[in-house]
Amino acid sequence: MSMEIRMIGTGQAFAKKYFNNNALVTCNGYTLMIDFGITAPLAMYQMNVPLDAIDGVFVTHLHADHIGGFEELMLRLKFNYNKKPTLFIEENLVSPFWEHSLRGGLEFGADSRQKLDDFFHIVTLKVGVPMEIHPGFRLEILPTRHFLDMPSYSVIINEQLFYSGDTVFDPELIRAVHERGCMYLLHDCQLEGHGLVHATLAELLTLPDTIQQKIWLMHYGDNMDQYIGKTGPMTFLLQHETYSFPIKASATKNE
Ligand SMILES: Nc1ccn([C@@H]2O[C@@H]3COP(=O)(O)O[C@H]3[C@H]2O)c(=O)n1
Ligand SMILES: [Zn+2]
């Protein structure tokens, strides 16, 4: 069995050559969108992927390159597609997501004030509590250090694939997911400068080769092509590409 990941975008927040770092993950017939930033509607359109291909959406954190496309997603799914997907979100993010990021553009309805659960089935995730969101498709969220005390979450899918939300370089976290048996580590990467809110390439290059071999770089700047061949054993994920990651049989209950 394998897990398919389509990179809707691979760019950092303000990249202009690359769309926001968002991904569509399909496993066992279920399609989960990880984040839906400002550029996601255009990226999906250019890839000819309809919005109703999304069964569920997971939010890592509330920066606009990760949630800025939600107003369009929600309005079009509700009114164009008549579809109510599932929102997977850490329990403490639900209120700020609606109250601070979405409500102004979405609460007005013809008959009554709209709420988040008029658009989504809401499923809250807790740190340390893995959840099977669909047969053979499991999520476990991990808190990650991003910007000051802003909550941000990474996710492990089917115990095999680690997908970082935005995070500073956190070698303990990376070692822990490596030692837990994750085979694929998809990690945000700032190519130059100091790593105040993201892991830099220079920091990631300090990891042992055995870990770097598992790392796929994403969330990078417009000058990524200048760094091809300079990432050690790490590999760049490419925008609009689809990756098929084989999953060990022992990690999947429903094969
Ligand atoms: N102290 C900060 C805080 C934020 N930022 C930029 O804002 C972006 C928000 O989205 P992001 O993907 O987390 O990347 C952040 C930085 O580029 C930054 O460069 N320095
Ligand atoms: Zn980001």
Ligand SMILES: [Zn+2]
């Ligand atoms: Zn961020």
